[in-house]
Amino acid sequence: MPTLDHLTVIAPTLADGVAHVRGCLGIEMPYGRQHPDMGTHNHLLKLGEDVYLEVIATDPAAPRPAHARWFGLDDQTTVREAWLSGRRLRGWVARTQRMDAVLARHGHILGHKTELSAGAAPPYFFAIPPGGTLPAAGVAPSLIDRGQRPPPLAAMPDLGARLLRFAIEHPDPAMVQDLYATLEIANPPQVHRGDTVRYRAEIETPGGLKTLY
Template sequence: MLQRDHLTVIAPSLAEGVAHVRSCLDLDIPYGRAHDGMGTHNHLLRLGDDVYLEVIAVDPAAPPPGRPRWFGLDDSGLVRSNWDEGFRLRGWVARTTGIADMLARHGAILGEEVRLTGSGRSFSFAVPPGGALPLAGLAPSVIDRGGYPPSIAAMPELGARLRSFTVEHPQPEDVAALYERLGVENPPDIRRGERLRYRAMIETPAGLRELN
C-alpha cells in the first residue's frame, strides 16, 4: 500500500517557491535542508500530523550529483515553463514500507530505487529514468523511510492544515484506475479538467486558502 506523505511545489528557485506559497497562504515557510545526494534543497511546511508541504529546487551551490535529480529538476526549461503557466504544485510523494516489492510490480511507472541519506537516516526513493516525474506527475513519487516516520513533529507549527487535495485530469476514470492499481490508500480527490493540475485547500491562521 501507498500512503500520502507530502505535496511538492517544484520551483525554478527556492526564493520563487517560497514567494508563491507566501502569496497563496500568507505564510513564510522555514528552510528545511539540502539533499547532498541530489543537489537540491527545500523549505517545509507542516500540514498536519502525517502530511507536509515541500518546496524544492535545484541548489545552485551544490555540485552536480552524478545522477539524475528527482522531481524532473534537471529539465530546467520544463520546470520554468510549468511555473510560468501557473502549474506549481506539480506532484506528491507517497510512502511505503516495501519499496522493492512495489518497484518489482510498478517500476515501469515509478522508476528505480535510489538509496539516500538525510537527517542522519538512510532512505530509498524511486526515480524514473532521467529523473522525470512519474507519468509527468500523475503518479506519486515513492519513498521508503526504512520504518521511520516522516519527521513532521520537528517542523515548526505555523497553524496550517491540509483540508483537501485534488487532481484534475481529462480522463478521471483512468486516474482512479491508476491509483487503485498502485494501491494508493488515500489518493487525491479526482475531478475532470483540461489538463493535469493539482490543487490543495489549506486552512491557515488567515482562513482557508488554495495552493496550486
C-alpha cells in the same frame, strides 16, 4: 498501501517557491535542508500530523550529481514552463515501508529504488524514473521509504496550517482513478476533469481557507 506523505511545489528557485506559498497561504515557510545526493534544497511546512508541504528547487551552491535529480529538476525548461503556466504544485510523494514489493509490481511506473543519505545515517530510499522525470508525467506519486529514519514532521514547527482537500484535474479522470487503484494508493487525490494536469490543495490557515496550486 502507499499513502500521502507530502505535497511538492517544484520551483525554478527556492525563493520563487517560498514567495508563491507566501502569496497563496500567507505563511512564511521555514527552511528545510539540503539534499547532498541530489543537488537540491527545500523549505517545509507542516500540514497536519502525517502530511506536509515541500518547496524544492536545485541548489546553485551544490555540485551537480552524477545521476538524474528527482522531481524532473534537471529539465529546467519544463520546470519554468509549468511555473509560468501556473502549475506550481506539480508533485506529491507517497510513503511505504515495502518499497521493494511495490516496485516489483509497479517499477515501470514509479521508477527504480535509489539509496540516499542526506549526509547522515541511516539511509532512506526514493523511487526515481529514468531521467529523473515525474512518475506518469506527474500524475502518479513519487515513492519514499524512510527505512529506519524518523519522519521529519516531529521537528517541524506548527504554524497552524492543515490540509483539508487535495485534488488533481486531468482530461481523462477515469484513467487517473484506475491508475491509483492499480497502485493501491490509500486516500489518493480527488480526481476531476480538466484541460490539463493540475493539482490544487485546500489548506486551512490562521488567515482562513486558502488554495495552493
